[in-house]
Amino acid sequence: MATKQRGRPRSFDRDTALEKALRQFWEHGYEATTVSDLTREMGIGAPSLYAAFGDKRTLFEEVLVRYAGSYGAFGGRALAEEPTARAAMERVLREAAAVFTEPGHPHGCMVIHAATNCTTPEIEQTLRAQRNANIATFAARIQQGVDAGELPGDADAARLARYVGAVFQGLSQQSRDGASRQDLDAVVDLAMRGWPTV
Amino acid sequence: MATKQRGRPRSFDRDTALEKALRQFWEHGYEATTVSDLTREMGIGAPSLYAAFGDKRTLFEEVLVRYAGSYGAFGGRALAEEPTARAAMERVLREAAAVFTEPGHPHGCMVIHAATNCTTPEIEQTLRAQRNANIATFAARIQQGVDAGELPGDADAARLARYVGAVFQGLSQQSRDGASRQDLDAVVDLAMRGWPTV
């Protein structure tokens, strides 16, 4: 494999261009980002974009994968690495507060904001499913904590997970509306006071 | 005033048509709602729409006023009628959980979701300002509670208000993603556990 390519080589770096596309979709959302916006930011012509990435929707789907593996990967790490359910959920929220307000890229969570007003139902549904799947992974981690006796035996993992998800989404909206990392950390402080103890 | 109109009378009820427009904007957002969608749902032709409501943007602004005075009015009532800051904030969240999931109209809060991915910066900014203004009214009510000794003297009204705002926005997103009123009530239960006591 990886045999030498014949023909004229691509004149741009595909990975760099993909990152530029990601930033555009993150900032403006799927539909509000036009192919013209993309080609301008990526520094390439429309035919090059279509040759390298397929159509706009396929490009967006590739952007989603890239996002999940980079800016959106902190959640999975927190779930895997923290010793307790509470520590995992708090770390998810703390890192969200940090990433959502980090300078140098758009604020908030792309999965929450990129297809809010979307006339392509499949795209809207894809992101909605992603959000609900994330909450389901929270619930699974919390249930582990319940089973381990970290939480009261009658604690409802699904409800706690939805609570964390709602706060997470609130943090994202707040960061879009101008809140600072300190502002969001204060929200997390208050949110974690609701966490049940044995 | 109210002297008899000359000329051919309007063949549709303006208020009914405005409510239909509100539902469309609430459901799909400002930009994803086309004039064609509006005329179809309102049951009128495009020239009638433009004669009665001005352009699309002016119609949306009138829809915002109507929303604030109807579906969005519960917040102001809670702030004015409840005796304590805590009761006011909890009622805001409880009524949000109810309204956001009420059958018969779109779910969630229009001010939060109608201009998320919006290429008209003025519209996006108008709704952002509305959201932040709402949080500021929360802060003012909470400060009253602090001054009245309902809360610890060092309680930060602005931070508490932002917390309530974040939970409010999380409830709205959750309702859009399919959460039931019971689901949201459970979120409010947990959220109010974070509220400070003297």
Add this chain to the structure above:
DNA sequence: GTCTTTCTCTAGCGTCCGCTACACAAAAAC
């Protein structure tokens, strides 16, 4: 060098967008 393969550029396709000119219809004023 020539041939083949692949990328890039110009130019423009068809469609939908918000919006409106214009002719006609329906009411009050007279």
Add this chain to the structure above:
DNA sequence: GTTTTTGTGTAGCGGACGCTAGAGAAAGAC
């Protein structure tokens, strides 16, 4: 009745959208 005023329907404007045909440019294979 006629005149005046205003709403409605048809039909289409200019522009932006996502996308692509076709010609030329730039590389490896030989």
